[in-house]
Amino acid sequence: MKLEKPNFAAPKDADARKAIPPVVCYPPETLEKPDLSALSNLRKGARKTAEVTVAPRDAACIDVPAGAFIRVVSVDGPQVGDLNMWHTHDLTERFYSGKTRALHGTHLSSGDRMWSSFPNMRPMATVVDDTLDWYGFDEFGGSVHDVIGTRCDPYTGRLLSGDDYHYCCHSNLTRALSGHCDLPLHEAEMLVHDVLNVFMCTGFTRDTGQYFMKASPVRPGDYLEFFAEIDLIVGLSACPGGDCSSEHSSDAAACYPLVMEVYDPGEEARAAHVQPARSAYDRSHGTR
Numbered sequence: 001m002k003l004e005k006p007n008f009a010a011p012k013d014a015d016a017r018k019a020i021p022p023v024v025c026y027p028p029e030t031l032e033k034p035d036l037s038a039l040s041n042l043r044k045g046a047r048k049t050a051e052v053t054v055a056p057r058d059a060a061c062i063d064v065p066a067g068a069f070i071r072v073v074s075v076d077g078p079q080v081g082d083l084n085m086w087h088t089h090d091l092t093e094r095f096y097s098g099k100t101r102a103l104h105g106t107h108l109s110s111g112d113r114m115w116s117s118f119p120n121m122r123p124m125a126t127v128v129d130d131t132l133d134w135y136g137f138d139e140f141g142g143s144v145h146d147v148i149g150t151r152c153d154p155y156t157g158r159l160l161s162g163d164d165y166h167y168c169c170h171s172n173l174t175r176a177l178s179g180h181c182d183l184p185l186h187e188a189e190m191l192v193h194d195v196l197n198v199f200m201c202t203g204f205t206r207d208t209g210q211y212f213m214k215a216s217p218v219r220p221g222d223y224l225e226f227f228a229e230i231d232l233i234v235g236l237s238a239c240p241g242g243d244c245s246s247e248h249s250s251d252a253a254a255c256y257p258l259v260m261e262v263y264d265p266g267e268e269a270r271a272a273h274v275q276p277a278r279s280a281y282d283r284s285h286g287t288r
């Protein structure tokens with residue numbers, strides 16, 4: 001955090017330097033835009049082929065073939081979900097929340113892509129529907145579906161409180177991936193990564209730039225839906241923070257289940273989908 005009382009006096013031209021307008025780091029204009037109306041048409045012919053309920057303070061994984069849709073649904077009560085994505089055939093290709101944030105901003109909605117880690121860096125999924133898109137940004141600078149948080153975890157809990165809590169999203173996702181892929185627990189843990197915070201309402205305080213959360217505006221029936229660009233394993237944890245209005249990393253908050261549903265437009269339609277290629281960068285890193 002910045003010092004309340006700086007140690008160094010401001011230079012004479014401080015105001016002029018601070019008045020320089022910002023430029024967007026990664027202007028997205030050159031990114032290929034998803035054809036949302038074509039995806040919407042494709043979705044009309046899709047039928048539900050799989051569903052999993054994620055129990056409160058637990059996680060589950062589900063397989064989503066390339067060319068199908070996955071919907072994360074709020075049921076029963078306001079609940080935040082921590083979402084991970086892996087390429088089914090190479091679990092080291094996983095969702096890269098930091099780069100997704102750099103390209104699309106702090107909070108995702110329809111039309112944004114979920115990018116994969118280096119050296120692949122391709123869209124893993126496209127957000128196609130978001131019933132909370134009306135929320136925009138509130139007066140505190142908060143919004144929903146962030147890619148700024150990491151995931152609640154037992155290590156930070158241990159650091160800050162000295163306690164061990166085993167049902168943080170990091171541990172929930174670790175158990176779920178380990179079970180789904182029949183991997184040793186600690187091997188699975190190394191594949192868990194920073195999340196998309198589905199339904200979570202977050203931002204940065206305007207005065208100190210601190211990460212904040214507030215009660216999620218999600219209500220039962222709300223959903224966030226993605227189109228799978230490649231074969232995916234999607235992991236979702238029903239965060240122990242519940243609606244994240246007060247605290248996480250404990251059993252204190254009211255928690256509710258979440259549901260993941262897969263909608264399949266059919267084998268022929270899926271076969272017609274052209275999967276995004278991995279990054280064309282030659283990976284020589286200046287050695288040639």
Ligand SMILES: [Zn+2]
Nearest residue numbers: 152169239240
């Ligand atoms: Zn969590």
